[in-house]
Amino acid sequence: MIDFQEALEKILKHMHRLPTTTVKLAESLGYVLAETIKAQEPIPRFDSSAVDGYAVRSEDLQNVSDKTPKLLQIIGEVKAGDTVIPILRKGYAIKIFTGACVPPNTNAIAMKEYSKEKNHTVSILSKVEKGENIRQRGEEFKPGDPVIEQGIIITPPVIGVLASLGYKKVRVRVKPCIALIIIGNELRSPGTKLRIGEIYDSNSYAIIAALRSIGINPIYIRRTKDDKCLIKLALTKAIKLSNVIISVGGVSVGEYDFVKDVLTYLDVKQVFWKVAIKPGKPNYFGVLGKKLFFGLPGNPVAALVSFHQLVKPAIFKLMGSNVKNGILPIAKLSTNIKKKSGRLEFVRGILSTNQAGEFVVTPTKGQDSHMLGGLANANCLIYFPKVENFIKKGMSVKSELLNWDIY
Ligand code: AMP
Ligand code: MG
Secondary structure, three states, X not given: OEOHHHHHHXXXXXXXXOOEEEEEHHHOOOOEEOOOEEOOOOEOOOOEEOOXXXXXXXXXXXXXXXXXXXXXEEXXXXXXXXXXXXXXXXXXXXXXXOOOEOOOOOOEEEEHHHEEEEOOEEEEOOOOOOOOOEEOOOOOEOOOOEEEOOOOEOOHHHHHHHHHOOOOEEEEEOOOOEEEEEEOOOEEOOOOOOOOOOEEOHHHHHHHHHHHHOOOOOOEEEEEOOOHHHHHHHHHHHHHHOOEEEEEOOOOOOOOOOHHHHHHHOOOEEEEEOEOEEOOOOOEEEEEOOEEEEEEOOOHHHHHHXXXXXXXXXXXXXXXXXXXXXXXXXXXXXXXXXXXXXXXEEEEEEEEEOOOOOEEEEEOOOXXXXXXXXXXXXXXXXXXXXXXXXXXXXXXXXXXXXXXXXX
16 A cells, blocks of 8 residues: 555656647637747737826826816827827827727826816816826737746636737647546446445546546546456457546455456556555556556545546646646644544545634535545545544644636
């Protein structure tokens, strides 16, 4: 049995970045950027107004206040999108709107809120400093400045910034082709009638959803019985079609747990089996050339927590990102927790803040590996260290915020 960190390191060592491809910007959400984007021109591209108001010269408005306003004649107007821009003359004003190009000779914009317009003239009621309310050309990026580094996951603001730079397509790394094999005699699909001894197959749904939440649709999904031949058939097909194979169930020590035997038969090299974590001890990881095999335990909480802790970081590394799992805020335990020492336990918890603004964490009800409700109601995993067996109420613990969403 190996420790969690060692298991993760062993997995990540086998993850080789997948090739790059070009996708339409509108379809790039959730991919990992494969090129560093640099500004080609100054951003913003031209001086523009940050407010609705009047383009002025600050030197024309010395000592102005609401008691001593200054009256300026309006000699033109410029609104967002106008491409013919009037020129400002000394002692005059031009009406301007947010986003409009700043007229030549302007060095400040007087806000509409501090002025009064009447019959083509405007009284300016407040002093304006040089540069005030002007978004300057190149103030965010100069040509050649890096805007976004490669390796970032493409999120809505990344798409926004790329669009603002004029990109229609973007270079990303391909996503892995993933096969999912769910194993267990007892499993039936939701919607069918259960006989005693049977249960609904929740892992298919939960793991497919977990994959989709990071932007991946498995290309092959198969549920099989605890039967060596059927498992072999499914795995052989999965190896043909995909580069990452995830099986769920049938990987523990029981006499009907055939995944390891079949993988060995198929020449898959075991990297590890069993990790000192709870839930998720009977985790398997193996390789066959460049094909990667994750054998997740079937207990539904163990399957999802293992996916989150071991599979997700691996997929992101394949896709070119170095994103690790979430942040680990330190929180105060609201209750005593205990366990046997020997495994790192991911206690399902609810992280919140108390009246003093401190993080407080409370384990959810139902902490056994088959109790999905305890995970469904949690927003974090409390890290209960391997060597500890008791942590007292009020003590500080690390708790990782869970985000079943693209991160
Ligand atoms: P296994 O890993 O096959 O030994 O299964 C461990 C436990 O998880 C058993 O109680 C199984 O019935 C349960 N289990 C396995 N696969 C699933 C599944 N797809 N959905 C719900 N429960 C499952
Ligand atoms: Mg089983």
